[in-house]
Amino acid sequence: xxPLNRTAIAGIGQTSFSKASGRSELQLxxxxxxxxxxxxxxxxxxxxxxxTFTHDTNDELQLQTALGIPEMLxxxxxxxxxxxxxASIHAAAAAVASGAANHVLVYRAFNExxxxxxxxxxxxxxxxxxxxxxxxxxFGLDTAAKIYALWYQRYMHHYGVTNEDLGRYVVIARExxxxxxxxxxxxRPITLxxxxxxxxxxxxxxxxxxxxxxxxGGVALVVTSLERARDLPQRLVRIAGASQSHLAGGDILFDYxxxxxxxxxxxxxVSTHLWRQSGLGPADMDAAMIxxxxxxVVFMLLEAHGFCKPGEAKDFIKSREIALGGQLPxxxxxxxxxxxxxxxxxxxxxxxxxxxxxxxxxxxxxxxxFVTSGRSALILSSD
Amino acid sequence: MRDDDAFWAAVDExxxxxxxxxxxxxxxxxxxxxxxxxxxxxxxxxxxxxxxxVYAWLVSQHPTKADDSPRTVLLVxxxxxxxxxxxxxxxxxxxxxxxxxxxxxxxxxRTFHQFHPxxxxx
Numbered sequence: 012x013x014p015l016n017r018t019a020i021a022g023i024g025q026t027s028f029s030k031a032s033g034r035s036e037l038q039l040x041x042x043x044x045x046x047x048x049x050x051x052x053x054x055x056x057x058x059x060x061x062x063t064f065t066h067d068t069n070d071e072l073q074l075q076t077a078l079g080i081p082e083m084l085x086x087x088x089x090x091x092x093x094x095x096x097x098a099s100i101h102a103a104a105a106a107v108a109s110g111a112a113n114h115v116l117v118y119r120a121f122n123e124x125x126x127x128x129x130x131x132x133x134x135x136x137x138x139x140x141x142x143x144x145x146x147x148x149x150f151g152l153d154t155a156a157k158i159y160a161l162w163y164q165r166y167m168h169h170y171g172v173t174n175e176d177l178g179r180y181v182v183i184a185r186e187x188x189x190x191x192x193x194x195x196x197x198x199r200p201i202t203l204x205x206x207x208x209x210x211x212x213x214x215x216x217x218x219x220x221x222x223x224x225x226x227x228g229g230v231a232l233v234v235t236s237l238e239r240a241r242d243l244p245q246r247l248v249r250i251a252g253a254s255q256s257h258l259a260g261g262d263i264l265f266d267y268x269x270x271x272x273x274x275x276x277x278x279x280x281v282s283t284h285l286w287r288q289s290g291l292g293p294a295d296m297d298a299a300m301i302x303x304x305x306x307x308v309v310f311m312l313l314e315a316h317g318f319c320k321p322g323e324a325k326d327f328i329k330s331r332e333i334a335l336g337g338q339l340p341x342x343x344x345x346x347x348x349x350x351x352x353x354x355x356x357x358x359x360x361x362x363x364x365x366x367x368x369x370x371x372x373x374x375x376x377x378x379x380x381f382v383t384s385g386r387s388a389l390i391l392s393s394d
Numbered sequence: 395m396r397d398d399d400a401f402w403a404a405v406d407e408x409x410x411x412x413x414x415x416x417x418x419x420x421x422x423x424x425x426x427x428x429x430x431x432x433x434x435x436x437x438x439x440x441x442x443x444x445x446x447x448v449y450a451w452l453v454s455q456h457p458t459k460a461d462d463s464p465r466t467v468l469l470v471x472x473x474x475x476x477x478x479x480x481x482x483x484x485x486x487x488x489x490x491x492x493x494x495x496x497x498x499x500x501x502x503x504r505t506f507h508q509f510h511p512x513x514x515x516x
Contacts, residue, residue, distance in 0.1 A: 150467050150480060151465040213452050
């Protein structure tokens, strides 16, 4: 039995990020997984555990057979969509720390643009409710943008955050994407005027450019013990902290029934756990990868995790402290808006690259990277 | 059998209800099978006043189908301290803090609750 912080991410892999992959989701999973296994200096036969999202359509045993993994000792899925992205690494680290498995493959792969689009209404609303109306879909909350915008409205209302303020984050994310060859928006930066000219998706909260992409692609990582990772070829990336928090009354979509939905109490709790586990604090973090299905989440999480005081994220972002060279560079890959939306897993791989020193937008002397998906988060460290 | 059956059955009769725990009296909405305060399974319907204030709102463009007309979605803070998702009767913009009251409407053969801005007469 190891402490959780004696585990490491030894390998990362990804497919190209596109709008039409032209191949099956299983193939994307297999390609990303093989890349991660090889990156770790391992062979498929070394893998003895798997973790993916409950949302993932790829069957573990099919992926196992495709990769030629003879036997697995551990397979588990993590809930709560993108907010659980970091929980997948937490689950893999827990398996390694407990001795249940030695080399755990974590994967997420989908055709989320050419296949089933998360951004499109998937419920028939009024017309589909031939049975008694059951959910909030029936009242017109039929896309993620609308469902979350009610939450964002309370945050923006409370702190006087405007859509233009949101745009200042998006400009920086797209700046980072513009110099990341893997990003869909590589070499395509935008201005604040471009952001403000993009069409409203949910007026007056979200414009088109506040929304993450819908992407086809796969991402995979290999988690093992710190000791084992020392024998493998890549620079060491220790999981210095891994935590989740799930509070009573919460909901990953219709999170409306708590006192102030404009707060993110799970994120506050998660970072408290992480600082305790790691002995580190916000000032020790050299960069942060922040899950943003929509731009307001970056503001809320910067504050909830203690990088800014409540209401101050808009000024922190306006003064470009989140850009390369700033106090806390954020989403150096371009984020889910700029690089791709692989359900937050591509933000974890960027955290790994920063610790290794191999990011296309490398933060100088990066030692500790904060990776958050809200209800779960990680600290990745070089020592 | 679903946990919200009683809620929609009441809406069909033009009533807005929450649950009240029979052991500790705690009100709850949305409907759940157990009281999170005292873990009791015993509950009764609690009639709601249908009065409250807009807590948040948005205009849902082309809901469901591209040619559907926009609907205004409301989060209403009810007088009883519960919050409910509904629509603004007649659509159009709303305002945070706007006092509203409930009514019931038929859409495609189903009964839905909706809210109206209070006027002097309401």
